[in-house]
Amino acid sequence: MSQTARYDHGKPRLDPPPGKDFWVFGYGSLIWRPGFPHVEVRTGMLRGYHRRFCVYSHRYRGTPECPGLVLGLARGGSCRGLVYRVPAAEGEAVMDYLYEREMILGVYDPRWLKVDTDEGRVAAAGFVVDTAHHQYAGRLSMPELSRLILQGRGKGGTCLEYLRNTVHHLEALDMHDRALHRLLAYVEAGKADAAE
Template structure:
């Protein structure tokens, strides 16, 4: 089955957005914060290999050397657009959404094995890539996954439902419009959705929710007039969110 959300559709509304930096007043994690989070993760580290569970953008940009990759199943969490972004792939005027793991259900993805000699540096790069705001809403923890007939412990990023960037479940209409139109200095939410679906498909993982979303986003983008002013955001949030 061919993906409906094509590069040509994305190109219709491709636009360059300048990074204005963190919003005024937002607190950002500093070096000491990252060291403390890394130390906590390592203190809780199970014996043996360090694995990282990938379910979104880590599928195409893991930001560390990968010694081995395996498909894996996670129970008790599901992949959902549950994080608001007012930077990166959104702006304060038109917030975007990013995937995180939310409680309930299950999620198929992959686990990456980190080389032992690179564990501390790799975790540091991972934390700095996935977390920015203080307090963060996208938080790392050890989870249990099933892969190739065995149980593994892996690091995964999950949504803190009490965090400032947490996005409660939205109607499909709102989610589709946000993913279709939100963009920031690193790219658009529609591109993020497309890349995730393609990376999952390349590993023979069909996420039916994301597959349905990409088709709806494709229809939405195809219906828009490239010369018309974009409609106002369907959802507004009253604070800056950086995950």
């Protein structure tokens, strides 16, 4: 059984187009740690979704007893990120890898997303938050976001590392995300206050 089938959670599967390269959209950790072979990277704009800390993490950045938070693509607005072109020969292996990484608990819905790049629009595989899933956190207040980010620690590290990495790599790509900047400043201030 492929990883794609193993982790589909009854949701529609994304199959790479037979014999063709395809694109993957990254908006969070896929920006700074894609983890799969690719032959081209472009910056891209996804309209209709925005990046938000709205997914409880029970594994990579938290535990069921002490959840953290990770990013999801939530409806509304727009999101700048990277699109990676995956060679056809690696298509099945890359899709399996993405399903194992993103679909292990079923909190995301896999979709083909329309992403605008400087070279034109591409259809890219992406993972949109499932608002009916029990790990969907909804829209949280800044104090609650900060609390969860400061407490979150899982097999992938801390939520604070995840937030810092995302902000710093977006900055390096000249993709300024004001909401994430404000959140990082708020969380860092809370961490400093707790240390005093």
